[in-house]
Amino acid sequence: MIISFASGKGGTGKTTIAINFALSLSQESNHPTIQFLDCDVEEPNAAIFLKPKFTKTVSVGIPVPVVDFKKCTYCGKCAEICAYNAIAVVNPVGYTQTKRNTTNIETSATSTNQVKRNVLIFSELCHGCGGCTLLCPENAISETNREIGIMQIGKAGTIEFIHGKLNIGEPMAPPLIREIKKKRLGDKEKRRHGGNDQLPINQLTNHQVTIIDVPPGTSCPVIEAVKGSDFSILVTEPTPFGLHDLKLAVETLRKINIPFGVVINRDGIGDSKTDQYCKKENIPVLMRIPMDREIAIAYSNGIPLIKINTKYEAKFSELYKKIINEFNKRK
Amino acid sequence: MKQILVISGKGGTGKTILTASFARLAEKKVMADCDVDAADLHLILHPKVKGKHEFKGLPKAFINQEKCTGCGECAKACRYGAVLKVKSEKLKVKSENQKYKSEKSEVRSLVIDSISCEGCAICMHVCPVDAISMKDTISGEWYISETKYGPMVHAKLGIAEENSGKLVSVVRQHAKSLAQEKNLDYVIIDGPPGIGCPVIASLSGIDIALIVTEPTLSGIHDMERVISVAKHFGIQVACVINKFDINLNNTKNIENWCHINNVPFIGKIPYDQSVTESIVHGIPLVEFAENKVTQEMKNIWQTLSENY
Numbered sequence: 001m002i003i004s005f006a007s008g009k010g011g012t013g014k015t016t017i018a019i020n021f022a023l024s025l026s027q028e029s030n031h032p033t034i035q036f037l038d039c040d041v042e043e044p045n046a047a048i049f050l051k052p053k054f055t056k057t058v059s060v061g062i063p064v065p066v067v068d069f070k071k072c073t074y075c076g077k078c079a080e081i082c083a084y085n086a087i088a089v090v091n092p093v094g095y096t097q098t099k100r101n102t103t104n105i106e107t108s109a110t111s112t113n114q115v116k117r118n119v120l121i122f123s124e125l126c127h128g129c130g131g132c133t134l135l136c137p138e139n140a141i142s143e144t145n146r147e148i149g150i151m152q153i154g155k156a157g158t159i160e161f162i163h164g165k166l167n168i169g170e171p172m173a174p175p176l177i178r179e180i181k182k183k184r185l186g187d188k189e190k191r192r193h194g195g196n197d198q199l200p201i202n203q204l205t206n207h208q209v210t211i212i213d214v215p216p217g218t219s220c221p222v223i224e225a226v227k228g229s230d231f232s233i234l235v236t237e238p239t240p241f242g243l244h245d246l247k248l249a250v251e252t253l254r255k256i257n258i259p260f261g262v263v264i265n266r267d268g269i270g271d272s273k274t275d276q277y278c279k280k281e282n283i284p285v286l287m288r289i290p291m292d293r294e295i296a297i298a299y300s301n302g303i304p305l306i307k308i309n310t311k312y313e314a315k316f317s318e319l320y321k322k323i324i325n326e327f328n329k330r331k
Numbered sequence: 332m333k334q335i336l337v338i339s340g341k342g343g344t345g346k347t348i349l350t351a352s353f354a355r356l357a358e359k360k361v362m363a364d365c366d367v368d369a370a371d372l373h374l375i376l377h378p379k380v381k382g383k384h385e386f387k388g389l390p391k392a393f394i395n396q397e398k399c400t401g402c403g404e405c406a407k408a409c410r411y412g413a414v415l416k417v418k419s420e421k422l423k424v425k426s427e428n429q430k431y432k433s434e435k436s437e438v439r440s441l442v443i444d445s446i447s448c449e450g451c452a453i454c455m456h457v458c459p460v461d462a463i464s465m466k467d468t469i470s471g472e473w474y475i476s477e478t479k480y481g482p483m484v485h486a487k488l489g490i491a492e493e494n495s496g497k498l499v500s501v502v503r504q505h506a507k508s509l510a511q512e513k514n515l516d517y518v519i520i521d522g523p524p525g526i527g528c529p530v531i532a533s534l535s536g537i538d539i540a541l542i543v544t545e546p547t548l549s550g551i552h553d554m555e556r557v558i559s560v561a562k563h564f565g566i567q568v569a570c571v572i573n574k575f576d577i578n579l580n581n582t583k584n585i586e587n588w589c590h591i592n593n594v595p596f597i598g599k600i601p602y603d604q605s606v607t608e609s610i611v612h613g614i615p616l617v618e619f620a621e622n623k624v625t626q627e628m629k630n631i632w633q634t635l636s637e638n639y
Binding site for chain 2: 008009010011012015040042043045048081083084127128129130131134135166168169170171172173215216217218219220221222223227239240241244245248251252255256269270271293296297299300301302
């Protein structure tokens with residue numbers, strides 16, 4: 001099973017809930033295999049709390065084009081098809097002309113030797129779609145890997161831990177998130193249960209649970225991180241900011257058809273509109289954590305909530321059961 | 332004219348609260364909300380929309396089912412897994428001697444998952460029967476508005492859309508030209524969390540990026556990363572701590588870190604419940620209350636406006 005923790009608004013407690021959920025689950029006697037994927041690759045924080053020992057670091061990149069100038073005829077096809085303006089041909093010869101008559105090109109190239117032709121590649125704009133490589137009529141383009149970040153794999157107790165770190169100055173998080181998600185285990189379980197089957201609640205030992213920490217917002221990195229989840233937990237706080245962004249997150253999950261429930265963090269601050277909204281929209285509130293200075297201080301020191309207040313362990317185990325219940329209820 | 336950006340790396344550290352207070356404190360300015368996928372500044376500044384504009388993202392692929400033969404070349408070429416094979420009842424129309432005969436048969440047809448599609452158009456280029464075309468999609472809206480504190484430019488990215496960086500640039504560009512047109516002194520920008528494309532788009536050409544952090548290990552980690560990004564692009568930064576009294580030890584560590592790394596440290600805001608109350612009332616904090624928090628916010632604005 002794949003459970004993702006998202007929120008819309010940042011700083012509502014996604015990471016807190018996700019790591020405490022993972023730790024509580026791992027402490028049960030017949031616990032499932034637990035995997036934690038921190039997909040907030042711009043600002044990964046789960047490792048601060050879970051303190052994993054990393055055994056492997058993998059460089060993650062996207063394929064970017066390299067031009068073999070011996071083969072290139074400067075026809076301009078690559079620049080013409082690139083949707084991201086990541087490749088430019090300076091003084092192209094003209095694609096239609098090349099197609100019709102190659103000898104023509106050679107003569108025009110020699111005769112206009114003074115015209116400087118070049119192909120410029122702007123790697124940071126490239127999305128790695130492979131279009132230029134595939135469509136180059138001369139097969140003059142190959143691909144090389146440009147690192148955009150790293151993925152680190154390790155263990156935190158019995159929890160398999162993986163996170164990604166986007167390189168500084170790198171704009172695109174989704175390819176790195178995609179790479180982390182390839183490691184997910186939760187899918188295998190789904191296959192074993194025949195895709196849409198109900199999940200049993202009490203037979204935990206044979207289960208594989210993948211927990212995903214999602215970045216804030218509603219745009220592409222969020223979609224990449226939550227895609228394929230069996231269930232999402234939306235962590236919110238009962239303030240107008242929290243509620244406004246919760247509504248956006250709800251719309252997002254509804255659009256991509258992922259069942260979800262809400263966890264209200266810092267319960268007691270703000271107002272009661274979040275509760276009213278959830279009630280009206282028929283969204284289950286699966287857990288509440290009160291506003292508590294002690295919790296805030298533990299958080300600030302990187303200490304998981306269940307370490308300072310053990311009663312939460314049972315509450316998080318309860319949350320798991322509620323998630324399975326909700327998951328089984330879906331149409 | 333100066334452009335001031337408020338960012339944090341980590342979400343929920345208090346960017347919007349501080350920016351909203353600057354809206355009240357700064358004299359001649361235009362406000363801009365560049366957190367385009369979860370914008371909140373409008374909940375405090377209550378803008379009246381004067382002009383609403385569509386934002387076009389990258390065109391996305393569409394498959395013409397009548398032309399598609401289901402060969403699957405597009406699926407092979409697509410690196411984003413955006414070509415889905417679905418079982419559907421396709422209406423096959425055959426013409427025989429001017430007479431149209433239709434028969435229903437279950438086929439596997441190919442469709443584009445527009446959420447996964449990144450608009451590269453490779454499918455369109457490889458399709459042997461020209462069944463794929465690229466269509467413009469409206470992926471958001473942006474607004475020029477009036478608030479009681481002055482003009483504001485803001486936006487709303489469509490749900491599950493991409494290209495937030497581009498939309499940020501659109502907001503920035505219009506905020507800047509508005510400031511130039513009206514001869515204003517500042518563009519004050521509420522920035523997005525993280526360090527990716529919307530943050531990079533927010534940073535370009537900024538005079539000063541004010542980093543709002545909190546004295547938590549996560550806050551520190553994220554602050555260091557976002558400051559590295561700002562410095563990577565040669566942007567000047569200054570730092571403030573919000574809720575500094577939650578952890579005095581971490582606060583001290585942040586002050587030291589700033590000192591060592593040559594980052595001007597220009598304020599620390601205490602924790603106070605009035606902050607949440609001001610959000611519930613939808614009023615900038617410095618207008619809502621008069622206390623230690625608002626005093627410090629005023630000091631921060633003064634330091635910013637005098638030094639940068």
